[in-house]
Amino acid sequence: MSTDPRDKRLRVSILIEFEGANYVIDCGPDFRQQMLSNKVTHLEALLFTHEHADHTAGLDDIRPFFFRQGDIPIYAHQRVLDELKKRFEYIFETENRYPGAPAVEVYEVTNNVSFEINDLHVEPVNVMHGKLQVFGYRFGNFAYLTDVKTIAAEEKEKLRDLDVLVVNALREEPHYSHFNLEEALAFVEEIKPKKTYFTHISHLLGFHAEVEKQLPENVHLAYDGLQLEL
Incomplete structure (x- = not known):
């Protein structure tokens, strides 16, 4: 009901721009809208905090970045990677892939290991x-x-x-x-x-x-x- 644009809150995420590269933490259901609204044209990596849907449900929308760039690197705890493979099996499939499906490069994040x-x-x-x-x-x-x-x-x-x-x-x-x-x-x-x-x-x-x-x-x-x- 607010007229203040600061009260129009989408699901939580953040984009870090460093030396011309874009790194996004979490891609919830609003990921596509957030990328379009902020005119993000390339994505060098995606990091996940955890597996809950408000932080992961937009993973399929890395598609346009994949079409331009190839496999998108993702970083997450092994438990989170396992959950993503269940929910988005077609993204992680290595054989008989659907031609339009995006693909990722997988990197495990481990505590105390920078x-x-x-x-x-x-x-x-x-x-x-x-x-x-x-x-x-x-x-x-x-x-x-x-x-x-x-x-x-x-x-x-x-x-x-x-x-x-x-x-x-x-x-x-x-x-x-x-x-x-x-x-x-x-x-x-x-x-x-x-x-x-x-x-x-x-x-x-x-x-x-x-x-x-x-x-x-x-x-x-x-x-x-x-x-x-x-």
């Missing part, structure tokens, strides 16, 4: 989404975490000295598998990034402009189309 995508250094951060393991990712002094409920002390150490942290803040009421607003603010106070943006926001958190007034000076709500330069 990796490089071209010249981009990626450090996985292990968090818990209720009882489900989820990967966040750190790139230099920027970190992206979503669907966090708890995080071990050793994983928090991977998040020190951040310029920008993006983390979920679902609503004010407690939730069994997501940070609510109070928990997210407490996490920010503990990690102490220079600046924080909250994402994975439900309608129950309220309108962007109203919530923004209640947040600390260095904490903001993210919104669709937000661009940060680091």
